[in-house]
Amino acid sequence: MNTKKKKALLIIEQCNPDWSSVPLEGYNYYNGISQLCNVTLVTHIRNKEALQKRPEHQDIIYIEESQFSKVYHKIIATLTSIGRKNWPLYIALSYPIYEEFNRQVYQQFKDKVIGKEYDVVHMITPMMPRYPSKMVKVCQDTPFILGPVNGGVPFPPGFQKVARQEFAYFNFLRAVGRNLIPGYVETYKTANKILAGSTYTLNLIQDLFKIPEERLQLFYENGISKxxxxxxxxxxxxxxxxxxxxxxxxxxxxxxxxxxxxxxxxxxxxxxxxxxxxxxxxxxxxxxxxxxxxxxxxxxxxxxxxxxxxxxxxxxxxxxxxxxxxxxxxxxxxxxxxxxxxxxxxxxxxxxxxxxxxxxxxxxxxxxxxxxxxxxxxxxxxxxxxxxxxxxxxxxxxxxxxEFEWNIKAKKIVDIYEQSIM
Structure with missing residues (x-):
């Protein structure tokens, strides 16, 4: 049995131990996987201050943010926070900021992936099934893992008043994005393994992209610290x-x-x-x-x-x-x-x-x-x-x-790497 640690490139745009929700989840995945693999983490510059407080973490590449993205983010954050936060509109309008990150990751790492410097490439965040990854273009000889992706769950029919309060009428932007965002369909159709954070999302992905069952796996998004x-x-x-x-x-x-x-x-x-x-x-x-x-x-x-x-x-x-x-x-x-x-x-x-x-x-x-x-x-x-x-x-x-303890989940992820590399 090959006991040599695998080399993994983890793309985790949101990876921050000091924050909550998805950034904290991204960090917990990174922290667990890095104890089992030789990991290179690529993440957004906004996470640098928090990650540098943890000297045990090495080999982290931070993607810079342009002045345009900084100004643009302030504008859309203000625009979508008038009254109650309009999350569907915020997520849709945030795509150019993510695309800047996505493009820079591709430019910095495509040659290394083509050169087989990594055994596996794993994009963990964003977790919402809205955004593509350019890296999948150069992963013909290196397994590309996506997820866990989660979301797309509609409001129950009996709760349309609440749906309106949460701006659900903007959810049509999901379908618009799937049809218009370059590389979105390719990401899902090409990934070696897609981890779905709920049964609903798994079925949604399968229906949208007709992905074979062996390339889809239910893998619950969240974990819990010991x-x-x-x-x-x-x-x-x-x-x-x-x-x-x-x-x-x-x-x-x-x-x-x-x-x-x-x-x-x-x-x-x-x-x-x-x-x-x-x-x-x-x-x-x-x-x-x-x-x-x-x-x-x-x-x-x-x-x-x-x-x-x-x-x-x-x-x-x-x-x-x-x-x-x-x-x-x-x-x-x-x-x-x-x-x-x-x-x-x-x-x-x-x-x-x-x-x-x-x-x-x-x-x-x-x-x-x-x-x-x-x-x-x-x-x-x-x-x-x-x-x-x-x-x-x-x-x-x-x-x-x-079974949801973070170290257990990290071990399951690495098992998926092993299966994909074979």
């Missing part, structure tokens, strides 16, 4: 059950539905619970008014924005995680909750519905807002009245989430 794991012991005699929501307070995340579900609980159950909402966002004032109007001030509390590193304290104190987000791609908070032994009640639309199995919680079909609220109420009641089930699900959560 330091986050907190095995839970259920106190059967505890008179109060703590419910928890963690996330941005925006319409599609569904904190308002949990509040309504709590309001619908029987008085006996209400006397046995506390519900904590961790996070901030445009809906915070509306949610606080909702709590006041429903007379739930003694049950529901808001923490405001909390550092990601400090959220573990709230998971440790909780018993049940309620997160009925109706359109979630990654859903890292669900994995965080599971790592702390919390049974999860989620909406089944996107990746989070696949994280949560019948043994670890409840994944509710988002047929309508009314159905989701009604079922939330029912499932919360079930777990509060059946402490044995709560304890069993808690143990299964902790067991299930082990």
């Amino acid at each position: 330091s986050f794991f907190q095995e839970k012991t259920i106190n059967q005699n505890n008179s109060v059950t703590n419910l928890l929501f963690v996330g941005r307070l925006v319409p599609y995340k569904g904190a308002d539905m949990v509040i309504d579900a709590v309001s619908n609980l029987s008085d006996d159950i209400k006397n046995k619970i506390k519900f904590t909402i961790v996070g901030d966002g445009s809906e915070k004032v509306n949610l606080e008014s909702q709590v006041e109007n429903l007379g739930l001030e003694k049950i529901v509390s808001f923490t405001g924005w909390i550092k990601q590193s400090e959220t573990v304290n709230y998971y440790k104190e909780a018993d049940i995680f309620c997160f009925p987000s109706i359109r979630e791609f990654g859903g890292a908070v669900v994995l965080e909750a599971m790592a702390c032994g919390l049974p999860c009640i989620v909406a089944n639309n996107g990746g989070i519905g696949e994280y949560v199995t019948p043994e670890t919680g409840f994944s509710i079909e988002p047929k309508s807002r009314e159905y989701l609220v009604e079922t939330l109420t029912e499932k919360i009641t079930t777990l509060i009245e059946n402490k044995a089930l709560l304890e069993e699900m808690s143990a299964k959560c902790y067991e299930r989430v082990q």
Whole structure:
């Protein structure tokens, strides 16, 4: 068996240990893979300050940003932030900034790839299935891995009001981009392996590009750090059950539905619970008014924005995680909750519905807002009245989430490299 470390070129435009969401995911993939392979990382100059704080990381190439991109980014950031953030429009208008990065990566590394200096080329971010990679043009003799890509999940039919609030009518730009962006179709049709972050995205890619099954693989986007794991012991005699929501307070995340579900609980159950909402966002004032109007001030509390590193304290104190987000791609908070032994009640639309199995919680079909609220109420009641089930699900959560630990995911990625190189 060849035990020599493989040489990998990782293209991770968003790779930053000090940020959240995709930049942090990009960093976690890089950090794990770099312990198993000889890695050259190519990333955006914006990540340099954070990465240089970590002297263990070597062989990093930073792609500079032109003055035009700096000015252009400020313009579109301002334009798309009037009122609520218009993410579909922001992503579409950001393409020229990404293309500048994409072009420079190609110019700097094409000869090295043609010269077979790397065993594999892997583009990890952007994770949205919107952008191409020029590097695929010179990867005829070097495996090119793409992903995990995730996204494209539509809003459920029963939530069109929320879809309008989130500017879903701009999503037609996805199809426009697929048809107009140079190299987009070629990237997907040529890649040796495409990792899809959810079953929905996998099926979408397969339908759009007619890609053979052997070149597509389900590979969930998110992971969890080992330091986050907190095995839970259920106190059967505890008179109060703590419910928890963690996330941005925006319409599609569904904190308002949990509040309504709590309001619908029987008085006996209400006397046995506390519900904590961790996070901030445009809906915070509306949610606080909702709590006041429903007379739930003694049950529901808001923490405001909390550092990601400090959220573990709230998971440790909780018993049940309620997160009925109706359109979630990654859903890292669900994995965080599971790592702390919390049974999860989620909406089944996107990746989070696949994280949560019948043994670890409840994944509710988002047929309508009314159905989701009604079922939330029912499932919360079930777990509060059946402490044995709560304890069993808690143990299964902790067991299930082990496979999402970042080092385990990195090992799986390297296994994919090995299979592609053979």
